[in-house]
Amino acid sequence: MIDVRVLRDDPQAIRAAQERRGESPAIVDDLLAADERRRSSIAAFEELRAEQKRLGKLIPAAEADEKQALLAKTKELSAEVKAAETQQNESAAAFEELLKAVPNVASPDAPAGGEENFTTIETHGTLRDFAAEGFEPRDHLELGELLGAFDTERGAKVSGARFYYLIGVGAQLELALVQLAMQRAAEWGFTPMIPPSLVGPEAMEGTGFLGQAADDVYYLPKDDLYLVGTSEVPLAAYHGGEILDAETLPRRYAAFSPCFRREAGSYGKDTRGIFRVHWFDKVEMFIYTTVEESYAYHERLLEWEKQWLDDLELPYRVIDTAAGDLGLSAIRKFDCETWLPSQQRYREVSSTSNCTDYQARRLNTRVRTAEGTVTAATLNGTLMASARTIIALLENHQQRDGSVVVPKTLRPFLGGREVLEPLGEST
Incomplete structure (x- = not known):
């Protein structure tokens, strides 16, 4: 949630952020009005409760007639106190619900507008000229079939559209990527973790995924549990309700987990292959720190993601995501997009977001400092999806015969294999 003090002290900053996201700033006025009703109801309840206590103290020493009058007045006040308490609770609940609907205050540095209004920050690597090499690049589905790397037809038969099997070198490639990613993360100071992929509503709501992203979430009503779309959720909830000593920060975790997304609203998009699917595995980096330090760590997360793509010898660009394309919790997000030869465009493979104190306030995660206790800040960054x-690796490192060259950093995790050969060829 946003800080209520910001709402009261600088509502215009929130209005401006809403406009940069392309959303109505009217919710700020609604929220201010709800806050006033909440505060007024608290004051009314406390005033009546104080009067009730005052009269209660007078009754033991009062004379008979006076005592009866005091008792009658106390009974009357009791009903008023009960009504005022109900009004206070209802006003607080209405304010809380509205407050949770307001996204984090988008950074003024984030480009205004929607999905297409991003800014390209930098571009890395050289795009291969396949025409000069004498062949037309295959897409990842063709390459996967040649290599026997995955099976989308049987995935759909067993589980439905947008599911798949990783097979043979496909499964080996994923396991190699996971091992390399976790090794890199450990080298950078992250604690490896395998978190649960089922979480309760408090964790899902606390991270903001039951807001604008609710339609993309798989829910198990019988158990009141949610399948996570990213391990950001259990990582953000890991220290929920705790007070962390400032001396222990930053706390860095790198989690491997399966991720599940309904992909609501994506009907007809990226239906070929395994680009937009309902399940995939991911290694996610997550940091707990202070708001003041969060901006520098956001830049560091981006540098680590870039180093990872450099390790895999992939051409990519970094974009500054527009405010209207930010998630509910983020104030700013950088995406890393690799070049896909078959599509002749860059596509997102990872991102990193600074959520400042938005998620931590919802989850009640705080930091004990010399000046007092403050709300923590959280950041996340995808290392490997x-x-x-796999798509980026196959398409960018493919050869004329359908084989795929393995990047040098990945070879030790594939038994030293330098090339993935089509089925029927020597391996």
Whole structure:
């Protein structure tokens, strides 16, 4: 949630952020009005409760007639106190619900507008000239079939559209990527973790995924549990309700987990292959720190993601995501997009977001400092999303005969294999 003090002290900053996101700033006025009703109801309840206590103290020493009058007045006040308490609770609940609907205050540095209004920050690597090499690049589905790397037809038969099997070198490639990613993360100071992929509503709501992203979430009503779309959720909830000592920060975790997304609203998009699927595995980096330090760590997360793509010898660009394309919790997000030869465009493979104190306030995660206790800040960054990383590797490192060159950093995790050969060829 946003800080209520910001709402009261600088509502215009929130209005401006809403406009940069392309959303109505009217919710700010609604929220201010709800806050006033909440505060007024608290004051009314406390005033009546104080009067009730005052009269209660007078009754033991009062004479008979006076005592009866005091008792009658106390009974009357009791009903008023009860009504005022109900009004206070209802006003607080209405304010809380409205407050949770307001996204984090988008950074003034984030480009205004929607999905297409991003800014390209930098571009890395050289795009291969396949025409000069004498062949037309295959897409990842063709390459996967040649290599026997995955099976989308049987995935659909067993589980439905947008599911798949990773097979043979496909499964080996994912396991190699996971091992390399976790090794890199450990080298950078992250604690490896395998978190649960089912979480309760408090964790899902606390991270902001039951807001604008609710339609993309798989829910198990019988158990009141949610399948996570990213391990950001259990990582953000890991220290929920705790007070962390400032001396222990930053706390860095790198989690491997399966991720599940309904992909609501994506009907007809990226239906070929395994680019947009309902399940994939991911290695996610997550940091707990202070708001003041969060901006520098956001830049560091981006540098680590870039280093990872450099390790995989992939051409990519970095974009500054527009405010209207930010998630509910983020104030700013950088995306890393790799070049896909078959599509002749860059596509997202990872991102990093600074959520400042938005998620931590919802989850009640705080930091004990010399000046007092403050709300923590959280950041997240994808290191490896299996399906899209595999796609980028196959398409960018393919050869004329359908074989795929393995990047040098990945070879030790594939038994030293330098090339993935089509089925029927020597391996």
